[in-house]
Amino acid sequence: MYDGGKILAGLAIFVLIFTFPFWYNIGNAAYQRPKLEKPKEKNCVESVEFMRADHMQLLNEWRDEYVREHITTYKSHLTGKKIRISLTKTCLKCHPNRDKFCDKCHASLAVSPYCWDCHVTPKGDSNEK
């Protein structure tokens, strides 16, 4: 093999850089799901698993249905009840504190949705500039 040493050294450096996230985090605690402030109401709009994974899609659908198609209610697949489509008048009634609910996961997963640029939260606006 011509220039074997250089190639092997290059490969070693490449592997080292490529696996940087793995060995940099050795010894750190594993990711833990943040503890959220739970509301008194037992049932959310849909099941907990659905809300955890897909609340953003649901919110996007609600947004378009209410603003553009003027559909004001949503039928829950969980309870069968008709729920008013509104971020501030439905979601925030049970989860009023943004700091203790929304931002907990959003911060730990490093996502910054722009809902709060316009929509006003009753409590927990401490992240405001």
Added chain:
Amino acid sequence: MKSNRRQFLATLGITALGWSLFPNLLKAAEATSGHSLKGKRWAMVIDTKKLTVEIMEKCIRACNKAHNIPHIPDKKEVKWIWIETFHHLFPGQMGDKTHVSEYPEKKSLCLCNHCENPPCVRVCPTKATFQREDGIVMMDFHRCIGCRYCMAACPFGSRSFNFYDPRKFLKEENPNFPTRTKGVVEKCLFCYERIDEGKKPYCVEAAEGAIYFGDLNDPHSEVRKVLAERYAITRKPELGTFPCVYYLI
């Protein structure tokens, strides 16, 4: 069942006839039954004789507070409903002395006209501004990219652009209505959120009977009654936008 060529051709002919007629029959059925039922057309009638400066300011305060409208004192102001003089409201109509006998400096209220033929809707490249079935010229703030075509298209100056972050100019925020962000155009939305609750717009409520609100398609509605009784004008009728805000003079 045995079939011969003659029967087959006849079936084919009848099928083709049915195929061509059926969609048109469906359409005709829709046109006769559905349209008149859902035919709401929201309109506002402003009684310029009853309006005083105090009432107008009350209306504006009620609207501004409920809709989180920032108070910006310079030319980059944001306004949904505001006070304007007659010769600014009705240019070209002030010469009609038989009907418009008011002096040019008389003040009245001014807001989005919710035109039946809205030029702002036609120019919006993202369909952020659109017309609802009940006639409200609605804004989807999520979609607005701040190009300001609508502001250039609106002949009534009903639209404002957010040059600043509006939250910096708000003393208190109403959590039930969103604020807007910098770079978004806004205007009066005929209190669509109040209509959903079966209430009348904030300005109508604050106006102590000087503003009427109702369904223009319903011949028994309050707005139709006042429009039948008194002479009313709209702003810039020569442009053919067909405003749904009428002024009793």
